[in-house]
Amino acid sequence: NDALWANGDPVTAHDIVYAWRRAVDPNTASPYSWYISLATVKNADDIIAGNKPLEDLGVTAVDDFTLEVQLDQSLPYFPEMTTYATLFPVHQATIEKHGIKWTRPENIVSNGAYVLTEHVPNEYHMRKRSTMYWNDEATVIETVIGRVINDENQALTRYFAGEVDHTGIPAGQYPNLVKKYPDEATSVPILCTYYYAFNHTESANPGLHDVRVRKALSYAIDRKLLVNQVLKGGQYPAYNFVHRATAGFEMPVIDYSSIPQNQLDAKAEDLMTEAGYGPGNPLTLKLIYNTSESHKQIATVISQLWKQKLAVQTELVNYEWKTYLQIRQTQAFDLARAAWCGDYNEASTFLDLMTTASTSNAGRFSNPEVDRLMAESKTLEDPQDNYTAVELILADEMALIPIYHYTSVFMLNSQIKGWPYDNVQKNWYSKDLYRIKN
Template identity: 55%
Template sequence: MNRTTFLSMASATAMLAAGAVQAADVPDGVTLADNQTFSYRELDQFASIDPQLIEGVPGSHAARQLFEGLMNQDENGDLVPGVATGFEVNDDNTVYTFTLRDNARWSNGEPVTAGDFVYAWRRAADPATASSYAWFVELSGIVNAAEIIAGEMEPDALGVEAVDATTLRVTLTGPKPYFPLMTTHTTLFPTPQATIEEHDDNWLDPENIVSNGAYTLSEVSLNEFWSATKNPEYWDAENTVIEEVTSYVINDTSQALTRWEAGEFDLLEPVPAGTFPRLQEEYPDAAHSTPRLCSYYYTLNQGEGGPEALKDARVRRALGLAIDREIITDRILQGGQTPAFSFTPDATSGFSAPEIEYAGWTQAERDEEAKRLWDEVGYTDVNLDLLYNTDESHRQIATVISQMWSQKLGVETTLENQEWSTYLETRRAGGFDVARAAWCGDYNEASTFLDLLTTGVPQNSGKFSNEEYDNLIASATTAENPQEAYTAAEQVLAQEMPIIPIYHYANSFLLDPTLKGFPMNNVENNWYVKDFYRVAED
C-alpha cells in the first residue's frame, strides 16, 4: 500500500489537499522552450482507448492523457487529486465518499458529474459491454459487482451512488484500504453517456470523442500514430504546459532506436535488449533505468484446448526449472531486470517475496531437478507452440528458451509471432500452448498480481484453477496481515507452476534531456503529459 497516503486512510477521515500541485510544476528561473510538444514511441497500436475496454499498456498510456479519474498519481506514485479533490472513508474502510471539483469539464464544455462515474462503472460491470476488465470492478469490492458481472443482477444495483452532482459514494463488500489507489486505473475513469449513446462504436473517432483529460484526440492513423492537443476545457489547463502529444507505433525496436537518435521523438521505452550499457555511456543525460511494477512470464495452457502434457504440474515445473533466467537478464536484456521466481515483484509496496526453494539453487541444480521430473513423467515426444507478440526482445527470449528446453528436456518448440490485437484475441480464445505474457500492476498492492490467477478471471488465459489458491486470495481481502496469504499463494504457484515467472522489469528508457517532469520514482510508470514541460536548450 501507498507509504504516505494510507497512514491517514487508517483513520475515519482521509482528505487530500485540494490545493496540491496538479499540472506542470515549473521551478522559478527556468526558461521554457518555444516548442512545447511531447512525443513517444509505442510498440503496438492500442486495441482501444475506451476506458472500460482497455486491456494493454498502449491504450492505458493514451487514456491517461485523454481522460481523468477520481484520483491521479504524483512522481512517487502517491495519490493526488484528479476529478475528485479528496475523499472521506468510514471507520471500517467500506464506504468511501469522494468530493468532485465543481470546475471539472468534458471537452464539449459540459460539467463532469458524479453521475458520469456511476454510468462508467456500471458500464464496466455490465455483461453487455463485454469488458475484459469487468473483473477489476469485482476485484475492487464494490457491492453487487460480482452478481452483476454474473448476470444475476442489473447494473443499476452496483454499490455506487451520485449523492449529488459533486458527491460520489462507493460502498464495498468488505474493508479495502487501498481502494482509492484503484481509482487511478482506466477502468474506473468516467465516460460520456450521451456521446456513447449517440455514436455507439464510433464515439472514439476524433470527430466524435468527448473526453475530460488534459488533452483531446485530434488524429489516429492505424498502426502509425495518434495525436492529441491541449484541452482548453480541462480544469487545470492554465498550468498545463505541453500543447501537443504524439505517439508513434514502431514495432521494430532497432528502427525505434535509430529514429530516437535522429530526434524524431522524445521518449523510447524500453530500449532494445542488450543496448542499455552502451546507451548509458553515449547518452548519460538521456538513459535511465528505474524499478517497474511488472513481471514477464510464460503462461501455460491447462484448459481444454491445451496440450495434455501441460496439465501435469511436474511437466510445468520442469519447463520452469530449465530456464536459466540470468542468461536472459544479464546477457540478452542488460537493462537492470532481475530474475523472477515469484509472480509478484519486490517493488510491490508492502510485499516481501517468500523464500521459494528453487530460487536459492544453482542453475545446475535446477537443471538436474528438471530432468528428474521429466524422466519421472516419461514424456519422450513433446512439441509446443510458443506464442509471442511482435517485438525483437520477445523473439530473442523465445528463441533462447526454446533452445534450453530442447537441449535439457528434448522438447521441440515452434515459435509463433502475432501483432498485438491478433495476439490478444488468440490468448483470449485459448489458442496457444505456451504464451509470452507480462503483467504490470494496476495499483501498488500484491493482489493486483495474485488475483490474476484465480479461477475464472479473463486474464487467467492458461485456465489455472486451484481451490487452495483461490481460498488464500479470498482470505487476504479481509486479513489483518494479508502478507501471510500472499506468501502461501506464491508457494502454491511455485509448486503448481501454472505460469513461469522469468524476470521482473526495470524501465530502461531514453528521454530527451530537455523534457522535464517525468515521474522517475513511480514504479507503476503512470505518467501524465500534463505534468511535463520542455526547457530551452543552453
C-alpha cells in the same frame, strides 16, 4: 467542482455512476468488467452475471459533486484502485449519440489536460492542450504526438534522428547507451512481471498436465543468463509472480531460487525422465508470443535451453497483437508469452490474476485454495501471509513460469523535464512535462 469536459459540460458524480454501470453492463461486454468486481463494489458480480439490474450497483451520486460507494466487504486499497481507467468517468451524451464510434477524434469528449485531435490506427495519434481542463494554467506542452513503431530498433533510430523524444531501448543495448548518453538512457523498476503461461486446459499437450514437466521447463531456464546477457537492462530474475517493487510486499522464499543453475538443470533432467520424456521420447510444444524482437530473442534462447537440456522440441509462433490475444484467449497454445503490469500498487493486482474467476487467467489455472486465500485476503488488515501462501502454491504447482521482473528501459530527450522516474506504475502525464532549451 470546477472540472469540465472538453465541450464545457461539468464533470459530475453522475458521470462516474454512468461509467461504472456501463462497465458491468452485460450488454457492454467489457473485458475489464471483472475489475469492478475485484474492487468489491456491491452487487457487481450479480449484475455482470445478468441477475440484478444496473441500478443495484453500489455507487450513487449523492449530489453533483459527491459520490457514495458501497463495497461488499472492507478493501483497504480500494482508493488506490480508483486510479485505473475502468473507474474513470465517461461522457454519457457522447456515447449515447455515437455508440461504438464515440472514441473517434471528431466525436470524443474527454476531461483530461489534452483532447484527441487525430488518430490513425497503427500509425499515430495527436493530442492538443484542452483549455477546459481544470488546471490548464499548469500545462506547458501544447501538442503531444504518439507514434506506433513496432520495430524497437527502428524506433531507436528515429529517436536519434530527432523524430521522437521518448522510446524504449531494445534488449541488450542499455549498457552501451547509458555509457554514451547518461542523461538520456534510463532503467527504473516498473510493476510488471514477464512470464510464460501454461495452458492448463485439455487443448494443451497432455505432458503439461504433469507438474514434473512444468517444473522441469521452469528449472531449465537460466534467468540470470537472460537478464544479464540478453536483456541487459537491470531486470531481475523472477521466481515468483508479484513484482519485487510492489508496495508493502515481502518477497517469498521460493526454494529453487537459491539453487545453482547446474543443479537445477540436473533436477530438470531427472524430472523429465521420471515423466517419461527425453531424447527417445521428446516433448513437443507450441510457444506463442506477440510480435517483438525482444520476445523473439527470449523465446529463441529459452527454446534452445530446453532442447539442449531436456530434448524438448519447441515450435515458436509469433502473431500480431490482436491475433495473439484471440489465440491466447481460446487456449490454442501450449505455452504463451505473457506479462502482467499492476493496475494498482498492491500485491493482489498480480495474484488475483491466478484465481479461477479471473478472465485474464490466460492458462485457466485453477486451485480452490488459491481462490480461498485471495478471497480471504480482502478482509485482512495484513494479507501478507495469504499472499505468501499463494505464491508458494503457484511455485509448488508451477502454475506459470515467472521469468523476470521488469524495469522500464528507455531513452528520454534530455530537454524533457518533469518525468516521474520513481513512479513504479509508469503513470506519467504529458501535462506534467515541459521542454527546456539546450
